[in-house]
Amino acid sequence: xPTTIPATAEKAxxxxxxxxxxxxxxxxxxxxxxxxxxxSLLDIEGGIGTGVDNGAWISTSYLIGEIVVIPLTNYFSRxxxxxxxxxxxxxxxxxxxxxxAFTHDLGSMIAMRGLQGFAGGxxxxxxxxxxxxxxxxxxxxxxxxxxxxxxxxxxxIGPTIGGYLTENYGWQTIFFINTVPSIIMVVALYFTxxxxxxxxxxxxxxxxxxIVTMAIGLSALQTMLEEGxxxxxxxxxxIVRLAVIAFVFLTAFVWLELTVKKPLVxxxxxxxxxxxxxxxANVLVGFALFGSVYVLPQYLGQxxxxxxxQIGQVLAWTGLPQLLLIPLVPRLMKSFDVxxxxxxxxxLFAVSCFMNVAISADYSGDQFFVPNMVRAVGQxxxxxxxxxxxxxxxxxxxxxxxxxxxxxxxNLGGAVGTASLSTIITKREQxxxxxxGQSVSTYRDVVRERIDQMTAYFQSHGITDQALAHHKAIVAxxxxxxxxxxxxxxxxxxxxxxxxxxxAAILLLFARKGQVAGGAxxx
Numbered sequence: 112x113p114t115t116i117p118a119t120a121e122k123a124x125x126x127x128x129x130x131x132x133x134x135x136x137x138x139x140x141x142x143x144x145x146x147x148x149x150x151s152l153l154d155i156e157g158g159i160g161t162g163v164d165n166g167a168w169i170s171t172s173y174l175i176g177e178i179v180v181i182p183l184t185n186y187f188s189r190x191x192x193x194x195x196x197x198x199x200x201x202x203x204x205x206x207x208x209x210x211x212a213f214t215h216d217l218g219s220m221i222a223m224r225g226l227q228g229f230a231g232g233x234x235x236x237x238x239x240x241x242x243x244x245x246x247x248x249x250x251x252x253x254x255x256x257x258x259x260x261x262x263x264x265x266x267x268i269g270p271t272i273g274g275y276l277t278e279n280y281g282w283q284t285i286f287f288i289n290t291v292p293s294i295i296m297v298v299a300l301y302f303t304x305x306x307x308x309x310x311x312x313x314x315x316x317x318x319x320x321x322i323v324t325m326a327i328g329l330s331a332l333q334t335m336l337e338e339g340x341x342x343x344x345x346x347x348x349x350i351v352r353l354a355v356i357a358f359v360f361l362t363a364f365v366w367l368e369l370t371v372k373k374p375l376v377x378x379x380x381x382x383x384x385x386x387x388x389x390x391x392a393n394v395l396v397g398f399a400l401f402g403s404v405y406v407l408p409q410y411l412g413q414x415x416x417x418x419x420x421q422i423g424q425v426l427a428w429t430g431l432p433q434l435l436l437i438p439l440v441p442r443l444m445k446s447f448d449v450x451x452x453x454x455x456x457x458x459l460f461a462v463s464c465f466m467n468v469a470i471s472a473d474y475s476g477d478q479f480f481v482p483n484m485v486r487a488v489g490q491x492x493x494x495x496x497x498x499x500x501x502x503x504x505x506x507x508x509x510x511x512x513x514x515x516x517x518x519x520x521x522n523l524g525g526a527v528g529t530a531s532l533s534t535i536i537t538k539r540e541q542x543x544x545x546x547x548g549q550s551v552s553t554y555r556d557v558v559r560e561r562i563d564q565m566t567a568y569f570q571s572h573g574i575t576d577q578a579l580a581h582h583k584a585i586v587a588x589x590x591x592x593x594x595x596x597x598x599x600x601x602x603x604x605x606x607x608x609x610x611x612x613x614x615a616a617i618l619l620l621f622a623r624k625g626q627v628a629g630g631a632x633x634x
Contacts, residue, residue, distance in 0.1 A: 123246050126303045131254055133299035134241045136292050137201060137234030139261035144208070144231060145174055145525075146269030146404050147285050151277040151419045153412070158282055161217040171337045172221040174526050176228025177235070178333065179326050181519040182376045184236045185511040190313045194304040197237050198297055203230035205293035212283035232522075235261075236514040243502060243510040252441035252499065259494035260437045262521075266404045267430030267490070274423030321367045321375035328360030329523070336530030340537055376519075377512045380505070388622045389501025390517055392457070394524035395615035396493060399460065399608045401525025402532045403486070404429075406608070407479070409536070410601045414594065415475045425476040428483040429490070436491035449496045453619045456492025459485055461612035467605040470598055500622045528611075532604050539600035540593075547592050562588060 123131075148155060148169050155169055188196045207227035214220040238261070242254035276284045335353035342350050368374040381387045404426070411417040411425060443452055463486035467479070498517070505513045551558055565584035566577070574580045 121247055121249060123250055127245050129299055130303035131238070131241050131245060131257070133296045133303070134197070134234070134238035135257045135261055136296050137197075137204075137231075138238035138258060139265050140289050140292050141177070141204070141231035141234045142261055142265035143269045143272070144227065144289065145170065145177070145401070145522075146266045147273040147288070151270075151273045151282050151285060154277050154282040154419060155220075159214060159216055159220050168217065168221050168337065169224060170529075171333060171526070172224040173228035173231075174522060175330055175333045176225040176230075177232030178329050178519055178522050178526060180229045180232040181236050181522065182325060182515045183322065184233050185240075185515050186313070186317060186375060187233075188237065188511070190310055190317075192307040192309050193237070194300065194307060195309065196233065197304065198300050200230050200233040200237075201293050201296045201300070204234065205289050208286050208289040210286075212286040235522075236511070236518045239498075239514040239518060240511045243505075243514070244507050252444050252495065255495045255498050256437050256441050258498065259440070259491075260433065262494045263400065263490045264430050264433045264437070266400055267426060267433070267487075270404065270408055270419075271423035271427040271430065274419035274421070278418060278420035316373060318367070318371055318373060318375040321364060321371065324360045324364040324367060325375065328357050328364055331360065332357035333526050333530075336527060339530065340534040344534075376516055377509065378516070380509060380513050380516060383504055384623045385503045386501050386505055386513060386517075388618055389497055390520055392453075392615040392618045393497055393501065393517060393521045395611045395618075396457065396460075396497065397521035397524030398528030398531075399464070399612050399615075400490070400528075401522075402528030402608055403464065403605075405529045406532055406536070406601065406604050410470075411476070414472070414598055414601070417476070421476065425479055425483070428480060429487050432484060432487035433491045436488060437495070440492060440495045443492070444496065444499065449499050450619050450622050450624075452492050453496035453500060454616050456489045456496065457612050457616035457619070459489025460493060461489075461609045461616065463489060464605045464609035464612065468602045468609070470602050470605075472594065472598060474598075497619070500619065503623070528608075532607065535604050535607055536597075536600045539603040540597045542596075543599040544593060544596035547596055551588065551592055558588075 152169060184196075190196075191199070204227060207223055207230055211220060211223045211227060214223055239258055242251060242258055246254045272288065273285045276282075276288070331353045335350055335357055338347075338353075339350050345351055345354070365378065368376050368378045381390060407426060408422045411422045417425070440452070463482045466482040466485065467474075470478075501517060502510070502513065562581070562584045565587055566580045569580035569583045570577065574583065
């Protein structure tokens with residue numbers, strides 16, 4: 112644990128700010144790497160010789176590593192010392208990242224991405240913990256705004272950076288992007304973090320049963336979510352087995368954490384009204400944050416045929432404005448009820464999703480500009496207030512534990528969101544395809560006329576065989592139906608994200624009133 116700042120301290124030292132800034136770089140890079148492959152999956156899949164169905168594991172394996180390690184961070188930072196554990200994790204994060212560039216098959220890529228996530232996931236809660244333990248109360252909103260920048264800006268800009276590097280320099284280069292920031296971090300942390308003794312004796316006291324049940328349960332759950340849609344969910348014996356394993360081990364994990372003296376994750380913190388509400392809203396925001404960054408590239412790639420760089424350019428407008436807006440949020444927190452700031456932010460995020468519900472075949476990059484700008488403004492006002500609300504009433508001794516639980520559940524919400532939305536796209540496409548297909552019948556004069564027109568088109572473009580031209584016309588019409596069904600499916604998916612955010616916004620209004628660090632709080 113980092114040294115706690117006395118309550119009477121008014122300002123943190125330059126050394127403390129350098130350490131926190133280095134920590135924020137780590138959190139930013141760790142979150143960036145969840146999404147950095149999204150716009151480049153087709154290129155990576157081709158490079159390592161795997162199919163489209165398996166490519167999502169390139170992102171998922173990293174996320175599993177992060178989700179598993181985040182709750183372990185507080186415990187291991189006490190065993191190995193905060194300073195050593197953070198520096199070592201930074202080094203391994205960079206090494207495993209570079210190793211991904213040299214993989215040649217899916218198995219090795221999954222292994223390296225999983226280890227990269229296991230090392231990088233540590234950096235997220237540790238950066239958060241530094242804010243709430245090393246900064247005085249008056250300066251914590253500034254630190255939280257820096258953390259919010261990492262949480263919301265990184266996923267938005269990840270595909271942009273990944274797409275640009277992939278199109279111009281090859282997909283391998285995206286895995287070297289962590290090298291220089293990691294070196295800067297190691298140097299900064301080495302000279303600014305307090306030296307603390309290693310305490311290997313804590314290994315004997317570890318909640319190893321909790322660690323094992325959590326790791327197995329979360330891994331099984333995430334694998335089930337990832338493979339479920341491809342394997343038709345519970346029609347597959349493999350998915351059923353994963354569901355049983357996830358249920359049994361996660362149930363055991365919850366029971367253990369509520370009964371042992373020194374739990375790995377203190378689930379009792381969720382009894383705190385604000386932490387419970389803030390964490391639940393955080394899960395829904397994670398669902399939307401990671402889910403929207405998954406859905407939009409899928410739409411642009413599948414429907415509009417955008418390449419990685421073009422997808423990145425569209426997504427850039429959800430990230431770039433946040434660089435200007437997030438630093439202003441602490442000032443807003445000094446003047447307005449923090450719950451209402453969060454409500455407005457999440458509400459704007461929801462509105463941006465509802466704006467995309469009525470998408471059509473003509474809805475491409477330019478049409479996403481306004482919704483993405485609305486989303487950028489909204490996201491800028493989400494994480495800082497949400498975090499401040501959740502941490503209201505959480506003491507410094509519980510800060511690290513609360514940080515691990517808060518950040519793990521947001522990422523888990525994102526993992527569930529990505530998998531769920533993938534299924535929703537598929538199911539809604541099938542639904543709309545059936546509905547449209549009932550109208551597109553050869554018994555209708557308008558359909559026969561359309562087929563005749565398309566047949567004539569193909570005949571005028573080099574196909575002399577009328578039967579072949581007629582067949583191509585029917586296939587082309589089927590393609591139009593499928594594309595329209597897919598577009599409607601994406602529209603429904605944006606609606607689901609919007610509803611999740613609306614629920615999160617309403618939840619914040621039930622949070623307890625109180626004085627938020629450095630701000631006006633809730634009156």
